[in-house]
Amino acid sequence: LGLIPLKADPRLFDYVVENNSDEGNENTTLEFELKAKCTRRKDVKDSSNFDHIFKNHKIHSGQIKWKPKGKQSTLYKEEDVGVIHSDILISQMRPGHELDLKLFAVKGIGKDHAKFSPVATAFYRLLPEITLNKEFYGKDAFLLQKCFSPGVIGIDDNDCAYVKDARYDTCSRNVYRYPHLAEGVTLSRIRDHFIFNIESVGALSPQDIFIESVKVLKKKCQVLLEDLNA
Numbered sequence: 001l002g003l004i005p006l007k008a009d010p011r012l013f014d015y016v017v018e019n020n021s022d023e024g025n026e027n028t029t030l031e032f033e034l035k036a037k038c039t040r041r042k043d044v045k046d047s048s049n050f051d052h053i054f055k056n057h058k059i060h061s062g063q064i065k066w067k068p069k070g071k072q073s074t075l076y077k078e079e080d081v082g083v084i085h086s087d088i089l090i091s092q093m094r095p096g097h098e099l100d101l102k103l104f105a106v107k108g109i110g111k112d113h114a115k116f117s118p119v120a121t122a123f124y125r126l127l128p129e130i131t132l133n134k135e136f137y138g139k140d141a142f143l144l145q146k147c148f149s150p151g152v153i154g155i156d157d158n159d160c161a162y163v164k165d166a167r168y169d170t171c172s173r174n175v176y177r178y179p180h181l182a183e184g185v186t187l188s189r190i191r192d193h194f195i196f197n198i199e200s201v202g203a204l205s206p207q208d209i210f211i212e213s214v215k216v217l218k219k220k221c222q223v224l225l226e227d228l229n230a
Contacts, residue, residue: 003115004061004088005201006030006105008081010118011212013107024104026070030081032103034064038093057093062086064103084202118209120199127193128169134184136161144185147175167195 008030016028023029036056050057061083068076091099110117130152136144141161145153149172154164171189176182198206 001034001090001101001103004064004090005084005203006081007079007084007203008076008105009203010107015108016106024069024106026068026072028106029069030072030105031067031069032064032105033067034059034090034099034101034103036063036093037098038095040095054093054095058089059091059093059099060086061088061090063090118201118204120201122196122198122209124194124196126189126191127195128166128171129188129190130163130166130169131186131188132161132163132184133186136181136184140181143178144175144181147178147181148172 013030014027016024023031036059038054038056041053041055044052047053064083066078066082072081093099108116110119130148138159141155141159144161145155147153149168149170151165151168152163154162156162171187173187175185175187196210198209200206200209204212
């Protein structure tokens, strides 16, 4: 249950004070509940499908309901703070099984637990730079084009190769397999141009995640500078 992602924007909430054992307040905590009881459907007899025989046989994340605390109901809507995916399977039950849960969501950081991280997969690379030191025509131009990812090398009306968009290059170095091409091509990277690929869990957009991460980096740099100047 603790790994089910929520839509709530963490920037709108405060951190919970350490050693605070209460149920939090409207500024730090979101409260949810999950109530479900598995029963047998009396109107279904000739079936071997548990989904038909039993009611609440499968419990999904969409059954988790938000319970506003304090003035939260005037600030947020359930679609703004509820679960991101409603089809996450939580449990499978049989008649007589029942769930009656009270859930509390708080703000945290990924250093404490991965569940607090808004990022799924993230990586960066330097922008490739491709320089053609001579002109390539005809067969050499088309062979050069095949050495790179689609969209990197273009061919003009005169069958002359040119660098169309180096951003698509995957740095495969296939051009070095052909000595007569390699001597006319220089491959490098632009050292101050970073390309970030960020996948979000859903609470924050990739753009917001990048901006917030830069803010954290700036704070860490400031702390380092203060320590060096102390």
